[in-house]
Amino acid sequence: MKHLNKLFAVALLFAGLTSQAQDNNNPWAVSFGVNGVDTKVSAAGNDSPKWIQLANAKENWNILPSVSYLSVSKYVGDGFSFGLTGSVNKIDRWVSRVPGTQSTDMVSNPGDLSYYGVDATVKYSFMELLKSKWLEPSAHVGGGYTFFGDASAGTVNGGLGLTFWLTEGVGLQFQSTYKHSFDDTRVADFDVPSHIQHFAGLTFKFGGKDTDNDGIYDKDDACPEVAGLPEFKGCPDTDKDGIQDSADSCQDVAGLAEFNGCPDTDGDGIIDSEDECFDVKGTKIMKGCPDADGDGVADKDDNCPSVKGAKENAGCPWPDTDGDGVADKDDKCPTVAGTVANNGCPEVSDEAIKKLNDYAKTILFNSGKSTFQKQTYPVLQAITAILKEYPSAKFSIEGHTDSDGSEEMNQKLSASRADAVKAYLIENGISADRLSATGFGEKYPIDSNKTSKGKANNRRVEVKLVK
Template identity: 80%
Template sequence: MKHLNKLFAAGLLLAGLSTQAQNGDNPWAVSFGVNAVDTKVSAEGNSSPQFIQLINADDNWNILPSVSYLNVSRYVGDGFSIGLTGSVNKIDKWLERVPGTESTDAVLNPGDLSYYAVDAVIKYSFQDLIKSTWLDPSINVGGGYNFFGDASAGTVNGGLGLTFWFTENVGLQLQSVYKHSFDENRVADADVPTHIQHFAGLSFKFGGKDTDGDGVYDKDDACPEIAGLKALNGCPDTDKDGIADKDDACPELAGTPENNGCPDTDGDGIIDPEDACPEVAGTKIMKGCPDADGDGVADKDDECPTVKGDRANKGCPWPDGDGDGVFDKDDACPEVAGTVANNGCPEVSDEAVKKLNDYAKTILFNSGKSTFQKQTYPVLEAITAILKEYPNSKFSIEGHTDSDGAEEANQVLSTSRAEAVKAYLIENGIDATRLSATGFGEKFPIDTNKTSKGKANNRRVEVKLVK
């Protein structure tokens, strides 16, 4: 009795430090401790137990002061477990009716009978129903085979239990089992009486697998090979944002659930790892950066952040020195105002073309040659000046003769004179790619070849704008 009282007191003390044991996590259990056999179960025979005798246990309990029972069980689900219990004891208190009386039992010493029992147990735990984290009441049924000395018989069993779990795997187990025998006699060493067997001992649960050792069993662990947190089903949370690393798009940066675990410091809806300006609110099209002037160049890269410009010019507007609406970079005449259609150069007016031809008609050549008379050079200089005003325009120089002489000779002469004018212009700064020279001989007269004046008019050079 002393040992039982000590175990019971220890269990009550440690229960305050207990944590819940999950049978599904640790399906196997081994229990061992001391047992007590009480043969006094009825004042009127052996039909019903008298649990009130627990109060006077010293009078009729048979206790072997050592480890005297062993139970092995396995959890099978829904609160049920099945097991097998083996126990030994020494019967030195045998209760019998005193002849001639109706209410008094006699405690006899049957001669230290050896007691052995093997019992199959089906147990149901109420722990989940009462939602306790440490208290585990239970009921059990089963059957067994019992030996009282030389007598042996089977029994039908039913009992109550109470386990105090003071760690997840270790608890104090208390249990009383009523063992009903169908042997109606009560002769020591010849009969197996109906009796009550009490158990007190330690219970150890095991069998749960926790590969990563994080306290979450593999069957419930979403990350069974990586140590994690119970609150996250066994998965780690490196940045401690409450989102498991496996579900966290930014496992090393604390974030929010709506951003899949990533931070958005500036609150612009773009997560920091994808935000080129994570501390300044911007737009998605600018990858999280602001664009104050709306020119498509982020302020951080814009050398003119308050003036709308061109991406190719680092966000600044291109210069237009002559103010003609064509940027200098595209302006073929950056210092002369022109038109967009003519790449920033001025359009050649009809008046300019007329002036060119008026000058061209006064070009004088030495007779029968393509060399210039001296008084012609000022005219050529004037033509050159006009062409330089229109550096983006192209011109055709055409040579013509009168009908005097052979036609073939006139053709050659007209061509050489047109080439002479072209050569002069190139030598005086006109780009050769802007000029072409053609001779037409006597094919296109503009006056009669029957008079000296008419022939003079037909001997001419014309400058035409190439469009």
């Protein structure tokens, strides 16, 4: 019994280290323990139950108090396994018939017969039918060869078993086998009686290969070299998001199935890796960023996020200093209100042109010269002020004379006088590229050259808008 205690201690330690198993994954099993041999079952006149006679076990059973049997079996499928069992015992209790009667008696010492048995067994397990993970009833048949002292004989065997699985790979086994001998004369050392052999011990299953130690055997493991989960046939789910790594585009961070395992932190339908603002809801157009004012510039890049503006101006509206509806960048007159049609500059009205020419008609030159009379300067200043009101408008200065003198002389005089007016305007702040000067001499009179008044009217300067 001392050896049995050690054996059970080792078995329990092994049970704690053994991984889960199934018959079709762990096809091999080894069982060992103690056996008891009962000869009363075949004695004539035995009117007690003939299978497991526990009531008289102490008187009738032969038990060797040490490991006395070893069995090796292999699972072959569909609940069936095939095995070989070797057992030893010492027979010091032999139940025999009392001569001349129908009663039985025990030969307390038939000579300490040695007992050896070698048996082949086909076992059927009812475990799958019961759908149990810890209780395994079974039935077995087979045959073997048994030695009783100097006698030996073949036997036909059949029996029942019950195994309690401590884990799915380590079990506590009980089994009883009826061995029918065809050489049963009940004479010790001369024949082998039919008998029942009982077994009690531990059984271990092994042989399954689980390379990655994930509890799923390689033959059923879709990822045999990487530890995984049963629901993914042994394949891993590193980020534990319910999507196995092989189908997970973001294996290291938990995500959603609709995005192939990638996260969408802000829930805007754009995965974080493609979302430039992954913690704030945005739009696909803005690559996941919000655009509060809808101007096409993401808020993170918009210097004016609550007011629509231009991309070129960092999301802000262009300034319009003069408030004429034309942005300063396009306004040729940014400080003077104008019209869109005139690029932000004011339109020159007919009234302004009339006023210019009314002033121009009063410009007086020294006789025969292009120099101004003193009283003309206020007139020139008024013309300059009007032109400055229309900073983008262009004007033509035209000089005219009466018919006195030669035509050639009048042409030159008209041109020089027009140039003189132009020069004055430029000197007083009017851009040269806005002005042109032309002399027409006596070609275009507006009155008769036969009277002094008419000639005075023909000697004139006109200002015309260039369109």
